[in-house]
Amino acid sequence: MPIDAAKAVAAEPRTAEIAWSHKDVQLYHLGVGAGVPATDPDELRYTLESRLHVLPSFATVAGAGSPGVISGLSMPGVDVDLTHVLHGGQTVALHRPIPAEGTALATGRIAAVYDKGKAAILVMRTEVADAEGPLWTNDAQIFVRGEGGWGGDRGPSTRLDTPSGPPDKTVERPIREDQALLYRLSGDWNPLHADPEFAKLAGFDRPILHGLCTYGITLKAVVDTLLGGDVARVRSYTTRFAGVVYPGETLCIRMWRRDGGVQVAVSAVERDEAPVLADTIVEHA
Secondary structure (H helix, E strand, C coil): CCECHHHHHHCCCEEEEEEECHHHHHHHHHHCCCCCCCCCHHHHHHHCHHHCCCCHHHHHCHHHHCCCHHHHCCCCCECCCHHHEEEEEEEEEECCCCCCCEEEEEEEEEEEEEECCCEEEEEEEEEEEECCEEEEEEEEEEEEECCCCCCCCCCCCCCCCCCCCCCCEEEEEECCCCHHHHHHHHCCCCHHHCCHHHHHHCCCCCCCCCHHHHHHHHHHHHHHHHCCCCHHHEEEEEEEECCCCCCCCEEEEEEEEECCEEEEEEEEHHHCCEEEEEEEEEEEC
16 A cells, blocks of 8 residues: 555654744735735734734744645655645644744644545644744645545535525625735645646646635635624634635635634535535634
8 A cells, every 4th residue: 555544643753943034924914915905004904014914824824834745755655656646635723823933843734644445645744833822723735636545534524505595795805816826926836737738647727826825815804894804703614625625716705603603604605605614614703
């Protein structure tokens, strides 16, 4: 088996020192659509260093995403074809608000390996702490086609029932033609998001938007519309990547309030509301 689940989970964690500045935070915010209108006081909290707060999804790119998925795929017990790898889902849990500038230690390991029959899911966990203690925990669910079937644990079900009744809030967010080019400057240099020829080799008509860019755009919409613009209220944020987004499209973001959180569904307007993010929950104070 290319994946030895027991060996992968038992492998020694990998650590790296990461650092970020207000410039990294501002660039990330621009990459997920902040700054429109440019002089709006609510937007200046994302773009002006003297007022800066940090969207919690910045945790996925801080330190350029180090240790990162590629590092995890080279862990002992893991030997997979990168063309069979998809980012299936993402969870960020916040232990306290992220500072606008910082240095921290990131510790990455494979927390679990699940057998889905025709595929495997690797849960790559990165725990980040600075001198004052834990900051955040990232869990990336990596879907590896063709690597299941060994009779292992299937893992927990993450599927959510569609809420009854209309959404409490629905917003649309246009995706700029250059959104992926801007977002990739935060550290994800995968040519799938910029090179038309590479995108065709991967089976797409043209470059697609990073799933984590959609993830950030969606969290910003929830914070701005249902959480009073207060990023410090976010406790955790989980999603399943259900489909792709092409630059130039429009996202429809539907939100339902629930006890202690917001359930969200995201679709692509121009493709008959094709699902983009599913099973999405923002837990908040």
